[in-house]
Amino acid sequence: MREFDLLNRVFAQNTSLPASVTLPPGDDMAAMRLALHTSTILAAADSVVEGRHTPLGxxxxxMGRKAILRNVSDVAAMANAQPLATLACAMIPAGTDEARVWRLFEGLRETALAWNAPLIGGDTTVVGAESAMSVAVTILATPLDCNAALATRTAARVDDGVYVTGSIGGAWDRATGLGRHLDFTPRLRVAQELFRTLGSRLHAMIDVSDGLAQDLGHIARSSSVTIDLELARVPIASGWNPRDAIAHGEDYELAFTAVGEVPAMLEGVAITRIGVVTSGEGVVILVDGAHRERSTNAGWEHVA
Amino acid sequence: MREFDLLNRVFAQNTSLPASVTLPPGDDMAAMRLALHTSTILAAADSVVEGRHTPLGxxxxxMGRKAILRNVSDVAAMANAQPLATLACAMIPAGTDEARVWRLFEGLRETALAWNAPLIGGDTTVVGAESAMSVAVTILATPLDCNAALATRTAARVDDGVYVTGSIGGAWDRATGLGRHLDFTPRLRVAQELFRTLGSRLHAMIDVSDGLAQDLGHIARSSSVTIDLELARVPIASGWNPRDAIAHGEDYELAFTAVGEVPAMLEGVAITRIGVVTSGEGVVILVDGAHRERSTNAGWEHVA
Known part of the structure; x- marks a missing residue:
């Protein structure tokens, strides 16, 4: 496989790149024209490794699609954000069938274009046959409104309601490795509508990738607040145990905090109030009936 | 190794991030404020794999330093460009000493900061112990002047002079894998001074990573011109055979085409005229005394 030729053939498929791509892939860098009055650029990077994030073989x-979707989910989690472009670096084990590499890049390229984040750069490197196939994606985004706040993890305030989109659990079948995590819809449109609808009443937001409890913990720590999570209120995927579901991960739903009224549904996606922000010490308190348990590295610990 | 904790500790070293980083690493995305009147964003991505781009062990x-330097060299090759930020995704074989991962990220972080391209995001993924350690870096940049052209590969014109910075060859010791390729100075300042000095007389530019002959071939093909490369004029590293040197790669010098006078030295770096652009078919013609040879995939082929 000639790395240079393969990538050029991939990029040659980009017949419908947006006009904002003023210098397409193939030069030392690619260039994009920014919308007028864009004064901020957002960036994140996230990898997918075969056998770890997707089933082996x-x-x-x-795999390419998931690598883009995970990154679009990060854009969604800023609420005040719109994808701009993506770049992908693939590590290909020696001896990999070239058709397989082509499929990886087509998954990357088509998914990126579908989310208005055209693939404008990257490289392929052939690694030892014993190495895992992997792809590292960077996504760029711009705020919808550069004068308004981003929904950061640090923005939760005491007395905010805590909300989640969709349902939690069941994204990954532990037996087969298959499931929704391989082809989900990042909650970008819901996030953008929440930003437009709530404005400055929307505070902290995160996408649920590590598991609901752990991701709410990121908000609680970053914002130096406590989050009371009411287990009975969490919308759980059918057939799932609630405690398993909130520890599971890869849901790619959004968890957020806001003050005042929040719509029960946006863009066809349910939004459920699951808790409240209280003053405290950067932890999640699981409220399960009359029991209160505090999150620890090892799990949950009964509190008085 | 807990991936999340390690990266947070790396980013916690970022005590001197520029004020333009308005949302530092640690959220779903990082944010940077752009300079006033910035209407274009540039991006490139490039990987470094242990055992392939750097010596095993x-x-x-x-390794981290080289991953950043390679990407800064891509920014240099646009001439009208200034680094803005970097993101890095590392694949770490299971069982790797945590101190080694820390060194990788310190090489990334410190080098990025030194080149005004602060590391604002990324991730670490633990892969199988048999996989290669690797790091994929994305670099963002902005034009020095958004109303002026970038020095693209497509911009060479008939009758341009062809130039190279520094000297070619000897960047990589094939026996040890060591050499200048591990700690070079990307020609960013030279490129920026060429842009300021020559203005629109500076046409095509590329950084010499694949080997001078091959990289000039990229310009020739992209610009649909022929480049006559005069072997005797190429400044060759001491002790190197010229034909080996121009095929060697990893020089990270700049090759460019321009019309009119070009300084013989800028920022302490020699600039040498090595050829001329002629009308033609997208190839490099090696002029070696009275012989003329055309570049092919297999090497050089005598032409009448």
Whole structure:
């Protein structure tokens, strides 16, 4: 496989790049024109490794797609944000069938374009046959409104309601490695509508990738507050135990805090109030009936 | 190794981030404020794999440093460009000493900061112990002047002079894997001074990573011109055979085309005229005394 030729053939498929791509892939850098009055650029990077984030020997297209979707989910989690572009670096084990590499890049390229984040750069490197296939994606985004706040993890305030989109649990079948985590809809449109609808009443937001409890913990720590999570209120995927579901991860739903009224549904996605922000010490308190348990590294610990 | 904690500790070293980083690493995305009147963003991505781009078991700091330097060299190759930020995704084989991972990230973080491209995001993923350690870096940049052209590969014109900075060859010791390729100075300042000095007389530019002959071939093909490369004029590293040197790669010098007078030295770096752009078919013609040879995939082929 000639790395240079392969990537050029991938990029040659980009017949419908937006006009904002003023210098397409193939030069030392690519260039994009920014919308007028853009004064902030957002960036995040996230990898997908075969055998860890996707099943070994599975469809390489799904691997490329997941790598883009995970990154779009990060854009969603800023609420006041719109994807701009993506770049992808792939590590390809020696001896990999070239058709498989092509499928990986088509999954990347088509998914990126579908989310208005055209693939404008990257590279492929052939690594030892014993190495895992992997792809590292960087996503760029711009705020919808550069004068308004981003929904950061640090923005939760005491007395905010705590909300989650969709339902939690069941994204990953531990037996097969398959499931929704391979082809989900990042909650970008819901996040943008929440930003437009709530404005400055929308405070902290995160996408649920590590598991609901742990991700709420990130908000609690970053904002130096406590989050009371009422287990009975969490919308749980059918057939799942609530405690398993909130520890599971890869849901790619949004968890957020806001003050005042919040719509029960936006863009066809349910939004459920699952708790409240209280003053405290950067932890999540699981409220399960009359029991209160505090999150620890090892799990949950009964509190008086 | 807890991936999340390690990266947070790396980012906690970022005590001197520029004020333009308005949302530092640690959220779903990082944010940077752009300079006034910035209407274009540039991006490139490039990977470094241990055992391929750096010696196996070598200093991990040097690996992180090289990953940043390679990307800064891509910014240099646009001439009208200034680094803005970097993101890095590392694949870490299971069982790697945590101190080694720390060295990798310190090489990334410190080098990025030194080149005004602060590390604002990324992730670490633990992969199988048999996988190679690797790091994929994305670099963002902005034009020095958004109303002026970038020095693209497509911009060479017939009758341009062809130039190279510094000297070619000897960047990589094939026996030890060591050499200048592990700690070079990307020609960013030279490129920026060329842009300021030559203005629109500066046409095409590329950084010499694949080897001078091959990289000039990229310009020739992209610009649909022929480049006559005069072997005797190429400044060759001491002790190197010219034909080996121009095929060697990893020089991270700049090759460019321009019309009119070009300074013989800028920022302490020699600039040498090595050829001329002629009308033609996207190839490099090696002029070696009275012989003319055309570049092919397999090497050089005598032409009448």
């Amino acid at each position: 599975g469809d390489a297209y799904a | 070598g200093d991990a700091y040097a």
